[in-house]
Amino acid sequence: MNNILLIQLPLHPFTAWEPTGNIPLAPALLAAAADLPPGSVMQQEKLNYLGDKALFDLIKFKKPAILGVTLYLWNRERTIHLLQRLKNWNNELIIIAGGPEVTADNSILLNEKSVDLFVVGEGEPFAKEIFSINSLRAIINNGTRTIGPATNLPPPHLWPDPYEKGILTVASNGSAHIESQRGCSSTCSYCAYRKTSPVPRIVPADIVLSKIQYLKKNGVSELVFLDPTFNKRPDLDKLLKGLSEFSIDSFAEIRADIIHSQETADALKNAGFHSLEVGLQTFNQRVLKAIGRGGNPNSVLGGAEYLKQSGITPIIDLILGLPGDTPKSIVEAASRLVDLDLGDQVQSFILSILPGTELKATAKALGLTYNINPPYNIITSGSFSLTDLLQSREEVADILGYDPDPPPRPVLSETFPGMEVFIPEDSISVTSPSVRHGVLRINTTDAWQYRDRIINKIRERRDKDPYCPLDIILNSERQFPFDLFDLINATKESSCYTTQKASIYDLPGLIRLAVIAPLELDQSWLTECSQYAVTVIQAPEPVTLPGGQIGLLLKGEFNLSELSSLYTQAPHLIFFADQNLERLWNLNILELG
Numbered sequence: 001m002n003n004i005l006l007i008q009l010p011l012h013p014f015t016a017w018e019p020t021g022n023i024p025l026a027p028a029l030l031a032a033a034a035d036l037p038p039g040s041v042m043q044q045e046k047l048n049y050l051g052d053k054a055l056f057d058l059i060k061f062k063k064p065a066i067l068g069v070t071l072y073l074w075n076r077e078r079t080i081h082l083l084q085r086l087k088n089w090n091n092e093l094i095i096i097a098g099g100p101e102v103t104a105d106n107s108i109l110l111n112e113k114s115v116d117l118f119v120v121g122e123g124e125p126f127a128k129e130i131f132s133i134n135s136l137r138a139i140i141n142n143g144t145r146t147i148g149p150a151t152n153l154p155p156p157h158l159w160p161d162p163y164e165k166g167i168l169t170v171a172s173n174g175s176a177h178i179e180s181q182r183g184c185s186s187t188c189s190y191c192a193y194r195k196t197s198p199v200p201r202i203v204p205a206d207i208v209l210s211k212i213q214y215l216k217k218n219g220v221s222e223l224v225f226l227d228p229t230f231n232k233r234p235d236l237d238k239l240l241k242g243l244s245e246f247s248i249d250s251f252a253e254i255r256a257d258i259i260h261s262q263e264t265a266d267a268l269k270n271a272g273f274h275s276l277e278v279g280l281q282t283f284n285q286r287v288l289k290a291i292g293r294g295g296n297p298n299s300v301l302g303g304a305e306y307l308k309q310s311g312i313t314p315i316i317d318l319i320l321g322l323p324g325d326t327p328k329s330i331v332e333a334a335s336r337l338v339d340l341d342l343g344d345q346v347q348s349f350i351l352s353i354l355p356g357t358e359l360k361a362t363a364k365a366l367g368l369t370y371n372i373n374p375p376y377n378i379i380t381s382g383s384f385s386l387t388d389l390l391q392s393r394e395e396v397a398d399i400l401g402y403d404p405d406p407p408p409r410p411v412l413s414e415t416f417p418g419m420e421v422f423i424p425e426d427s428i429s430v431t432s433p434s435v436r437h438g439v440l441r442i443n444t445t446d447a448w449q450y451r452d453r454i455i456n457k458i459r460e461r462r463d464k465d466p467y468c469p470l471d472i473i474l475n476s477e478r479q480f481p482f483d484l485f486d487l488i489n490a491t492k493e494s495s496c497y498t499t500q501k502a503s504i505y506d507l508p509g510l511i512r513l514a515v516i517a518p519l520e521l522d523q524s525w526l527t528e529c530s531q532y533a534v535t536v537i538q539a540p541e542p543v544t545l546p547g548g549q550i551g552l553l554l555k556g557e558f559n560l561s562e563l564s565s566l567y568t569q570a571p572h573l574i575f576f577a578d579q580n581l582e583r584l585w586n587l588n589i590l591e592l593g
Helices: 025-033 044-049 052-062 076-089 124-130 133-141 205-217 236-243 262-270 285-290 297-310 327-339 358-362 386-400 451-464 483-489 497-504 523-529 560-566 579-589
Strands: 004-007 066-070 094-098 117-119 174-178 220-225 249-251 275-281 313-320 345-350 368-370 378-381 419-423 438-444 470-476 511-517 534-539 550-554 574-576
Touching (some): 004 025, 004 052, 025 066, 117 124, 124 133, 205 220, 205 236, 249 275, 262 297, 275 297, 313 386, 327 386, 345 386, 419 451, 438 451, 451 470, 451 483, 483 511
Parallel strands (some): 004 066, 275 313
Antiparallel strands (some): 368 378
16 A cells, blocks of 8 residues: 555535536646655545545555645635544644645644644645655654745646656546646736746647647546636647647636637637636726736626637626725626626625735735635625625626525435435434435434434434535425424534535535425425425426425426426426436536536
């Protein structure tokens, strides 16, 4: 067994079917730079599937001497929880942490005792040193807790490629992450690149294309470019022309204000881009200049129109709470987007004051207060409170005609990998897995009568995987007092990115409740129940929806295209007992992932 193991835990999407997007490129790059063997990075499939207990057990089984972790704001608390358990198990285990969360100004994290060494900035320059047990022990024994950042860094292609070294593999028709540059010339104060990498280090187009050719031969059908700004490079035309020959779907983040012609947009389309992320941020040009982003909002919209005309969907970002901005600017931006037919995919975010950014250093002077833990959301921005900003976000949703953050969708299918079926009458469980997205289906004649057993089972599951989502499905033959929801919700949830973000947007956090009810139950009870939990009735064939927010759980085989036409007004209220139909409905009809 290898004595070095690297892991990168994923984001929790809002549905079980949505891909996590977690490809462990960062740890794989370090493994390649340190010349570690394949197997040093935990497989993507395990990272994305296993629950907290299962990850702990697997790492115990592997018995590494060194464990490296990549910390992002969305996985920080879950990862630290795992590290603390591992340290309690084996205090001799040496733990190294890097990633965007590890910055010189993130004092709460840097005081975490379970981590022996923090690496600030890009890790490749230190990889051979920190992944040699003797030199690592010398560093730690010297009292060093933090190393980096390195300076005078090369473009990323000058480090060994983890795909070519076999550290990362690609499934047939799978997705790959690729860097064609590091650093960013934009000076946005809310982004760490302004301080860490203000000069882009660009990989020449012919080398990028050579790497893509290798990935294509190995089965890649989708590329995600991790570049801060994909289209700010002198050889863009050459890169796009080369990409057009591969027939690979691609995604990237761009500056739309530098797309000045339909020809450029068409070249992006021919290169395989069907959607592109565009940072409009606000319609207030004065604010854009003040935060160092600059640009003209009208130019951004003009570039987005070129993209739309070429057949590319612009995914447009808006940020609420930028210093000096007003909620009115964001509402005006949403109206303008709808008027220009650019409102199909708009993401509206509450501003986060991220570690390592200029905005964090100047927050107090700018009148910004914020949550000191992930997601670092602002609490006040000048005279505007978080409540003010959330109200404006609701206005934006009304203008767009959709919710930018829909509620989590529970798994109501009769089978699902990771489902535990619990029968409280007999205290019987069919299975009790430890998985990243769990489903606890409680089949009972009377949920209220057996409430104590149900609560104990829920606590057992939360103790096993406290930082993982759990769909709790009450499949009760009888209606029950809604006090049961209070008892379930009293189960302590771990404070983390997922629960903090959910509390901001008034959504379920890691515990997601649903009720499957017989058709004959009282309509008024069902209606009230749907205010506390996703509530559905079962039916063997399509019927008229009961009304309100009561959904329909269909059992059998169906033509999804016909069903989507039948339920155009409320497709989110349709669920399937068959997990394959449910997955396809999520991905193809609801477009959740």
